[in-house]
Amino acid sequence: MDDLEPPSRLGLIPELRWLHKTIVTNALSRGEVLMSGGTRSDYYIDKFRLFSDPGVLRRIARLFSPIVSEISPDLIAGTELGGAIVATVVSQATNVPMIVVRKTPKAYGAFANEFVEGPYEVGQKVLLIEDVVSHGREVLAAKSRLEELGLTVTVCAVINRGLAPIKSLIQFSLPRGDAKTEN
Numbered sequence: 552m553d554d555l556e557p558p559s560r561l562g563l564i565p566e567l568r569w570l571h572k573t574i575v576t577n578a579l580s581r582g583e584v585l586m587s588g589g590t591r592s593d594y595y596i597d598k599f600r601l602f603s604d605p606g607v608l609r610r611i612a613r614l615f616s617p618i619v620s621e622i623s624p625d626l627i628a629g630t631e632l633g634g635a636i637v638a639t640v641v642s643q644a645t646n647v648p649m650i651v652v653r654k655t656p657k658a659y660g661a662f663a664n665e666f667v668e669g670p671y672e673v674g675q676k677v678l679l680i681e682d683v684v685s686h687g688r689e690v691l692a693a694k695s696r697l698e699e700l701g702l703t704v705t706v707c708a709v710i711n712r713g714l715a716p717i718k719s720l721i722q723f724s725l726p727r728g729d730a731k732t733e734n
Contacts, residue, residue, distance in 0.1 A: 566614055567721055574710065574723065588686055596710060598633045598682045602696060611709060612640035618678065619645045620651050622705050625675035626650055628667075630693045633682030637709060641680060652679070652693040666696045673701030681708040687715030692693065 578600040585590050602608050618690035619627075619641070627649040629638025631639040635651045642649035650669030657665065671677075677697055694704045 566610070570709075571721055571723070572613065574721075577601060577604075578606075580637070586685055586686065590685075590689070592685070593710075595702065596683050596712075598709075600681075602633065602636050608636070608640050609644070611720075612644045614640045614705070614709075615678075615680070616645065618707055619647060622676065622678060624678040624705070626669075626671055626677045626702075627691070628652055628677045628679045628697060628704075630654075630681050630690055633678050634693075635688070637682055638680045641678075648680075650677075654689065654727065666693075667700065671700065671702060676703045676705060677705070679704050679706045681706065681717065683710045683712065684708045684710065684715045684717045685712045686721065687717045690715075690717060 559707065574596060578597045580595045580597060581593065583591055583593055584595040585594075601611065615637075618711050626649060627638045627642045627645070627647050629632050629635035629649065629651055631651060631653045633650075638649050638651070641647075648669070650667055650671055653668065655666075655706050657668070662668075679690065679694055679697065681693075684690055690706055694706050697704045706717055708719035710721055712719050713722045713724040
């Protein structure tokens with residue numbers, strides 16, 4: 552295999568095992584927590600414990616190389632805030648330009664009231680990256696905003712807690728007893 556050719560998805564299995572182990576070791580908290588959508592869970596993944604380590608963040612970004620090669624996007628997009636962090640590093644690693652999708656439109660500046668930051672053109676293909684998804688509502692709203700602008704969007708997350716219809720690098724779930732899981 553050429554050194555510049557990205558690894559196949561099957562070749563990523565050891566890397567995905569590393570990612571799962573890294574999450575469990577560095578970013579996982581057990582116990583009942585309130586999630587962003589107002590529901591409760593018996594565990595929490597603190598993504599910033601992953602993304603604050605430059606080596607871990609670069610290694611996560613490399614996991615997106617086969618996806619970028621497969622879909623050949625014109626742009627990498629990241630959701631505010633964690634998705635934008637990962638998208639920035641993926642953009643740097645793949646040399647594909649990036650944009651950011653805000654949760655709410657910016658209320659100031661030359662482009663006030665817009666959800667999308669950065670240049671794009673109608674018809675471009677976009678890989679929209681999210682960090683951690685539970686129910687997927689926010690990333691699906693970001694996808695809709697991009698599609699309303701005439702962009703073709705593929706969504707991929709770093710971590711799917713196993714409950715959202717979103718493709719991701721890993722599905723993350725833990726064995727549960729009678730703990731609350733409605734998220």
